[in-house]
Amino acid sequence: xxxxxxxxxxxxxxDCGFIHYRNPLVVVGAVCDxxxxxxxxxxxxxxRKGYWTIPAGYLELExxxxxxxxxxxxxxxxxxxxxxxxxxxxxxxxxSQVQVIYAARLNDANVSxxxxxxxxxxxxxxEIPWSDLAFPSVHWxxxxxxxxxxxxxxxxxxxxxGDDGHY
Amino acid sequence: xxxxxxxxxxxxxxDCGFIHYRNPLVVVGAVCDxxxxxxxxxxxxxxRKGYWTIPAGYLELExxxxxxxxxxxxxxxxxxxxxxxxxxxxxxxxxSQVQVIYAARLNDANVSxxxxxxxxxxxxxxEIPWSDLAFPSVHWxxxxxxxxxxxxxxxxxxxxxGDDGHY
Numbered sequence: 071x072x073x074x075x076x077x078x079x080x081x082x083x084x085d086c087g088f089i090h091y092r093n094p095l096v097v098v099g100a101v102c103d104x105x106x107x108x109x110x111x112x113x114x115x116x117x118r119k120g121y122w123t124i125p126a127g128y129l130e131l132e133x134x135x136x137x138x139x140x141x142x143x144x145x146x147x148x149x150x151x152x153x154x155x156x157x158x159x160x161x162x163x164x165x166s167q168v169q170v171i172y173a174a175r176l177n178d179a180n181v182s183x184x185x186x187x188x189x190x191x192x193x194x195x196x197e198i199p200w201s202d203l204a205f206p207s208v209h210w211x212x213x214x215x216x217x218x219x220x221x222x223x224x225x226x227x228x229x230x231x232g233d234d235g236h237y
Numbered sequence: 238x239x240x241x242x243x244x245x246x247x248x249x250x251x252d253c254g255f256i257h258y259r260n261p262l263v264v265v266g267a268v269c270d271x272x273x274x275x276x277x278x279x280x281x282x283x284x285r286k287g288y289w290t291i292p293a294g295y296l297e298l299e300x301x302x303x304x305x306x307x308x309x310x311x312x313x314x315x316x317x318x319x320x321x322x323x324x325x326x327x328x329x330x331x332x333s334q335v336q337v338i339y340a341a342r343l344n345d346a347n348v349s350x351x352x353x354x355x356x357x358x359x360x361x362x363x364e365i366p367w368s369d370l371a372f373p374s375v376h377w378x379x380x381x382x383x384x385x386x387x388x389x390x391x392x393x394x395x396x397x398x399g400d401d402g403h404y
Binding site for chain 1: 242244245258259260261262263282295296297298299300301302303304312323326328330331333335337352353391392393395401402
C-alpha cells in the first residue's frame with residue numbers, strides 16, 4: 071500500500087502500521103596503486119567466484135565511504151591503503167546499487183588473500199585479466215583510474231556514456 | 238550473532254537463518270541555480286520542519302542518483318532541473334547516511350511548494366536564511382556550489398575538514 075503522504079507502494083504492517091522501506095545499497099571500493107601496479111583480488115565467494123575484482127563491498131552502518139573502502143582492502147587483500155581521492159560514483163539501478171570508488175595507493179606491497187579472496191595480485195596494466203573481471207564496473211574503475219593517472223584529470227567519473235547500469 | 242564467513246553481528250532468524258542486514262541510506266539532492274539565484278525549500282515535515290533545505294531525499298530502489306536528485310526537485314519544489322555535475326559526496330556516519338549532491342540549473346523559474354514544502358524560493362546569496370538552514374550539509378552544499386561557481390573548480394567536495402559527520 072501507499073502510506074499517507076508518500077507516493078509509492080511500501081511494505082506496511084496492517085496491524086501496527088510499521089513501514090518496511092527497502093533501499094538501495096552502497097558499495098565502496100578502491101583502485102589501489104603500488105608503483106604503477108594495481109591490486110586485484112580473485113573472488114572466493116559468489117557472485118562471480120573465481121573472477122577478478124578490485125577490493126570492494128557493502129558499506130557498513132555508521133561507516134564513512136572512504137573508511138569502508140580502506141576496510142574492504144584490508145579484509146579482502148590484507149592491504150594497507152591510503153585513500154587519495156574520489157575516483158567515481160557509479161549507478162547500477164537494475165540492482166539498486168550505488169558504487170563509491172576511490173583512487174588509493176598501497177602503503178607497502180604486503181598483500182595476501184583475505185577470507186573472501188582466492189588470491190590477490192599486483193598487476194601491470196597489460197597483465198590485468200580483462201576477460202576474467204567480475205563486473206562491468208571493475209572495467210570502468212580500472213580504465214578511469216588509468217585515464218586519471220595519464221591525464222592528471224581526476225574529475226570523478228560516472229557510468230560510461232551509453233551504459234546507464236540498466237543492463 | 239555473527240553469521241558464518243562474516244565478521245559483524247547481524248540480525249539472524251534463529252529458525253530459518255534469514256539475515257536481516259541493516260544498511261546505510263543514500264540521500265540525493267541538488268543545488269539548483271536560476272540565473273545566480275538558488276532554490277531553497279522550507280520543510281513541511283519533520284525532522285527540522287520549518288527550516289530551509291535544498292531539495293533532497295532518499296534514493297529509491299532501481300533509481301540512479303542523478304535521476305533521484307531531479308525527482309526530489311520535482312517533488313519538493315515542482316522544479317524542472319538539468320543536472321550539470323556531481324557537486325559533493327558527504328558522509329554522515331552518525332546516522333549512516335551517504336549524501337550524493339549535484340549541481341544543477343533550473344530549466345525555468347517556475348517553482349512552487351510540493352507536498353513536503355511549506356514554501357519555496359529562489360534566493361540571492363545574501364538572501365539565504367543561513368541561521369534557519371535545516372542541516373549542516375545544506376550549509377556545506379551551498380558553500381561548495383558557490384566555491385565552484387566562483388573558481389570554476391568543480392572537483393567534487395566532501396565533508397569540510399574537521400567535520401567527519403560524527404557530530
